[in-house]
Amino acid sequence: MSAAQQAVPLRPEAAQPLNNAGKRPHVTIRGLSKRFDSTVIYDNFELDIPRGELISVFGPNGCGKSTLINMIAGLVRPDAGQILFDGRRLDEIKFGYVFQNYREALFPWMHAFDNIAYPLKVMKVHAAERRARTEALVATLGIKLDLRLYPYQMSGGQQQLVSILRALVVEPEILFLDEPFSALDYEMTLFMRERLQRIFMQTGTTTVLVSHDLEEAVFLADRVLLLSRHPARVAAFASVGAARPRTDATLTDPDFVRTKAECLEVFQREVRRA
Amino acid sequence: MKRPKGDAFLPVIGVAGLLAVWWLATSRAWVDPVLLPSPVLTFEALWRGMVGGALGEDFVKTVVRTAASTLIAAVAAIPLGIVLGSSERLYRSLEFVIDFFRSTPASAMFPLFLVIFGPGDETKISVAAFGAALVILFNVAYGVMNARRTRLLAAKVMGASRLRVLFDVMLLESLPQTFVGLRNGVSLALVIVVVAEMFIGSQDGLGHSVFEAQQLFEMPRMYAAIFAAGALGYGLNLLFLLVERHFVHWSGK
Numbered sequence: 235m236s237a238a239q240q241a242v243p244l245r246p247e248a249a250q251p252l253n254n255a256g257k258r259p260h261v262t263i264r265g266l267s268k269r270f271d272s273t274v275i276y277d278n279f280e281l282d283i284p285r286g287e288l289i290s291v292f293g294p295n296g297c298g299k300s301t302l303i304n305m306i307a308g309l310v311r312p313d314a315g316q317i318l319f320d321g322r323r324l325d326e327i328k329f330g331y332v333f334q335n336y337r338e339a340l341f342p343w344m345h346a347f348d349n350i351a352y353p354l355k356v357m358k359v360h361a362a363e364r365r366a367r368t369e370a371l372v373a374t375l376g377i378k379l380d381l382r383l384y385p386y387q388m389s390g391g392q393q394q395l396v397s398i399l400r401a402l403v404v405e406p407e408i409l410f411l412d413e414p415f416s417a418l419d420y421e422m423t424l425f426m427r428e429r430l431q432r433i434f435m436q437t438g439t440t441t442v443l444v445s446h447d448l449e450e451a452v453f454l455a456d457r458v459l460l461l462s463r464h465p466a467r468v469a470a471f472a473s474v475g476a477a478r479p480r481t482d483a484t485l486t487d488p489d490f491v492r493t494k495a496e497c498l499e500v501f502q503r504e505v506r507r508a
Numbered sequence: 509m510k511r512p513k514g515d516a517f518l519p520v521i522g523v524a525g526l527l528a529v530w531w532l533a534t535s536r537a538w539v540d541p542v543l544l545p546s547p548v549l550t551f552e553a554l555w556r557g558m559v560g561g562a563l564g565e566d567f568v569k570t571v572v573r574t575a576a577s578t579l580i581a582a583v584a585a586i587p588l589g590i591v592l593g594s595s596e597r598l599y600r601s602l603e604f605v606i607d608f609f610r611s612t613p614a615s616a617m618f619p620l621f622l623v624i625f626g627p628g629d630e631t632k633i634s635v636a637a638f639g640a641a642l643v644i645l646f647n648v649a650y651g652v653m654n655a656r657r658t659r660l661l662a663a664k665v666m667g668a669s670r671l672r673v674l675f676d677v678m679l680l681e682s683l684p685q686t687f688v689g690l691r692n693g694v695s696l697a698l699v700i701v702v703v704a705e706m707f708i709g710s711q712d713g714l715g716h717s718v719f720e721a722q723q724l725f726e727m728p729r730m731y732a733a734i735f736a737a738g739a740l741g742y743g744l745n746l747l748f749l750l751v752e753r754h755f756v757h758w759s760g761k
Contacts, residue, residue: 309664325667331662333658333662338656340662341659341677341680342758342761343756343758352666353666353667356672384758386758
């Protein structure tokens, strides 16, 4: 039985079971187990990630939010289990990963432009084509940044935007973001949420975002994956119905406020379950 | 940060102060003029020595020896440091040996190197290179080992091979620390070269110049040679800083 079927639909009228949605799941996670020393983080965890949706992962501290996407993205090796992307393994697909710490994830010896183009170099794409594809990506997304600057000459938000572009340049099938905005100030966070939403609307790339901010998680997501304390289970996989583009007005929309409150309730129930 | 006007001239104050005290000490005969000649006599000796004099030739000799030993040290130590730094187990197994010889005063190795290479330039250069190499080796290995994990992961997650991660990320990550090693290494090489020029059967070089002037009681010439050595040390450090700022522009940012 898949995790999506186990999940408690918060709003039955909005929750769409994947098997009825007419879409095949993009990522299928089966029997995933992971322990750190004596702590069991995941024990036979199962989940289907729907295609073309933005999924926020939210849960109590230390429940393994980042570990989940790191296992999906191959940064952490699971003890057991299988993760497939349309039935293919990770090394058969293209994906992008955005780290929380942009300062340490970008290459300070390269201009922003070369940072963005670097994954193409790893893929042995020729210089002229690298340049063309990078320019095309920047133009398509309408990014107005001076890409001849070095990362350390840019603001935190601009650096993280460069990181996101670097993840997108390979035209990934799936994009992972690990708390991408938590090192930014609030003003920049609001701006970057807006940018990420626009990028998502334009590319439609399946996106998995770890967040420690419930408002952000709900605001950005098509579905919020709420995890329990470890060993992590799916506490809820809640659909967020609000239409895109979501704006500041969305934050006070009664439907949105109710979804957020319901997620908070699940979260607090899980936190108290010591 | 905005600085008050004229702050650029602050370093001049120390120099002017030192010269003033020096001049007073000699003109008022506070100090035996044999031990401390006047600034005028000293700088006269410096000028005459450096422009077409013996001091200029000695200066060039010392520069060549220091440069040669630093170059040899860098060529030997940088690749080795990268290899050591990229394997923590290898580094741990050699750490004590490196640390031990790094802590051994290189001057204690003179007699051994003399036996091996004889009293010529080879001994001076190889002892200095030995000392500098260990400093550089240690810093390069340290720089590679302390490469930011996130940066290595970022390259790995893009599918970069081990070799590509080494050349595209680790090498560049270690550059700031490598330059720390090069600057310390060239300073140490200069110290060893000057000491070697003083003692082991030397005919030239700044160390020889200082020692000879002292033996002949030509005090202005001795001070002139000391200043020349000081200027050389300061200049080498400055040169490496400028090269570093150009090539490792991200250092400390």
